[in-house]
Amino acid sequence: xxxxxxxxxxxxxxxxxxxxxxxxxxxxxxPETARISNKRAFSPDDVRRLAEHFEVPPPDLRxxxxxxxxxxxxxxxxxxxxxxxxx
Numbered sequence: 708x709x710x711x712x713x714x715x716x717x718x719x720x721x722x723x724x725x726x727x728x729x730x731x732x733x734x735x736x737x738p739e740t741a742r743i744s745n746k747r748a749f750s751p752d753d754v755r756r757l758a759e760h761f762e763v764p765p766p767d768l769r770x771x772x773x774x775x776x777x778x779x780x781x782x783x784x785x786x787x788x789x790x791x792x793x794x
Contacts, residue, residue, distance in 0.1 A: 711748040720766040721758055731760060
């Protein structure tokens with residue numbers, strides 16, 4: 708199992724915009740992460756450090772709770788109009 712996450716996934720988990728995370732790393736506010744194919748790869752410890760830095764609650768990083776789909780709040784807020792329903 709691979710515990711590394713990309714910037715987009717970390718941004719979604721923490722609710723912090725990608726450019727804010729990149730800025731903190733680029734300007735030495737946090738230690739640099741590993742890179743794979745010249746893209747940042749975040750370990751669970753990196754994510755916890757980011758959560759602490761941005762003063763957000765650390766996410767549950769167990770593999771069975773991570774998904775690549777939309778956050779549950781986004782799903783529950785969607786409502787179909789009567790003419791959008793498929794029959």
